[in-house]
Amino acid sequence: MLRIEHLGIAVKDLAASIPLFEQLLNTPCYKTETVESEGVNTAFFNIGESKVELLEATKEGSPIEKFISKKGEGIHHLAFEVENIEAEMKRLAALGFELLNEAPKKGADNKLVCFLHPKTTNGMLVELCQEIR
Numbered sequence: 001m002l003r004i005e006h007l008g009i010a011v012k013d014l015a016a017s018i019p020l021f022e023q024l025l026n027t028p029c030y031k032t033e034t035v036e037s038e039g040v041n042t043a044f045f046n047i048g049e050s051k052v053e054l055l056e057a058t059k060e061g062s063p064i065e066k067f068i069s070k071k072g073e074g075i076h077h078l079a080f081e082v083e084n085i086e087a088e089m090k091r092l093a094a095l096g097f098e099l100l101n102e103a104p105k106k107g108a109d110n111k112l113v114c115f116l117h118p119k120t121t122n123g124m125l126v127e128l129c130q131e132i133r
């Protein structure tokens with residue numbers, strides 16, 4: 001793993017949370033992006049070598065909507081940047097970590113991503129991500 005790429009935070013109202021995080025982090029939101037396949041609107045902030053990603057559900061029944069109705073707003077996942085996502089997925093699957101997708105999928109911010117089930121990572125939803133080059 002190369003670094004913590006970003007921390008994903010589930011929010012109810014992205015339009016309200018963007019100015020809040022701009023004040024908190026003292027940096028402007030540099031990108032918003034909708035990932036229709038995941039039912040999510042995202043907003044990104046640079047913070048040193050890492051980023052903060054805000055996530056808002058676009059529809060009933062999407063993963064973020066379910067997360068917020070169960071746990072409320074807050075930290076949703078931790079994303080690690082990897083050099084080679086397929087090799088890393090193979091390595092972790094062989095060690096018994098449960099992958100939530102069998103092949104890398106297209107995520108926000110020009111990334112290939114794969115999630116690990118929280119039940120095999122001490123309750124933390126972990127995202128692996130690799131920049132699409």
Ligand code: ZN
Nearest residue numbers: 008053079127
């Ligand atoms: Zn993420």
